[in-house]
Amino acid sequence: MDNKLTEMAIEMIRFLQKWGLWYNTSILTNGNSYSYSEDKDQCYHNLPYVEFEEGVDAEELMQAPIEDGGKIVYESYANPEHIFDMIYGGPLLLLARERTYKPNTEYISLEAWDEIFQRTDVLAIELYELYGVSSFEKYYEMVKHMCLMEFFDMENDEHIYSDWDPVVYDTWEEYLAANDTILLEGTDEAQLQPISELFDTYASYEEVTERFNHLDKEMLRPFWEKKVETAKKEVINDYYDWDLESMTPYVLQQFDAIFEKYGLWYELCFYWTLTTYRVEDEE
16 A cells, blocks of 8 residues: 555646645655645655655644644544545645635646647637637637738738728728828738728629638638637646646546545545545444
8 A cells, every 4th residue: 555655646746736725735645745846946856846754643734733722732634544645735736625726827837738728718718819709710710801802821821901991982092081090010001902902892792702702711721720729838838827727527527536546535634734534434
């Protein structure tokens, strides 16, 4: 069992580090402690941010002062066997005690972010903030519209915009007459003029619409994928406290599964501690 508990400690640390929950946490088992360290170079089995200590008295560390008859005494609600105990004070406390996932996003691993992107709308929100669309289908429709309304350079994601719409203004001359044209920085009349050559009248607009309706989607996919990767990097590097509470059941199920895998079940002690018992003891 001793080797299994060491394996469990390593697996638990990997899990906690993956999901940004390792901060301010200690694991006590086999008379050893595995604690969060601010030093990345402090490692245990190639796991960074881990301070390892042997010969630790779990009973003492799991105690807390309580008042008893006007006196302060130290009490422990942990299993006297101290099979596998945990002390926590960061986001793991919220997961274990409050049953809610609120990690420090700065410490979430790339592996975990991939799962978050698949299971939440975080990526869609960032894509919309950056590009005004949140899915490939909407991006495709937007580019079709740009092809009709603008000069659009997909390679460089640049466009020269004109608000002339042949649905509103039947001719280029009518648009110019109705608007005091303000040219964008870096543009001039010569750059905007070719728009009038694309659509002389609303009838010519209708003639080319069908061609753009058949714009090759797959041609656009690499450009969309680049935008998705940019949005992911923005989310990961932003350190914004994204609302990830919808991930709680998913993360909590994995947390519980580690104990089940090693034939243990856990019980919360003080607000900041957790202890374990063997499943057969429960039976």
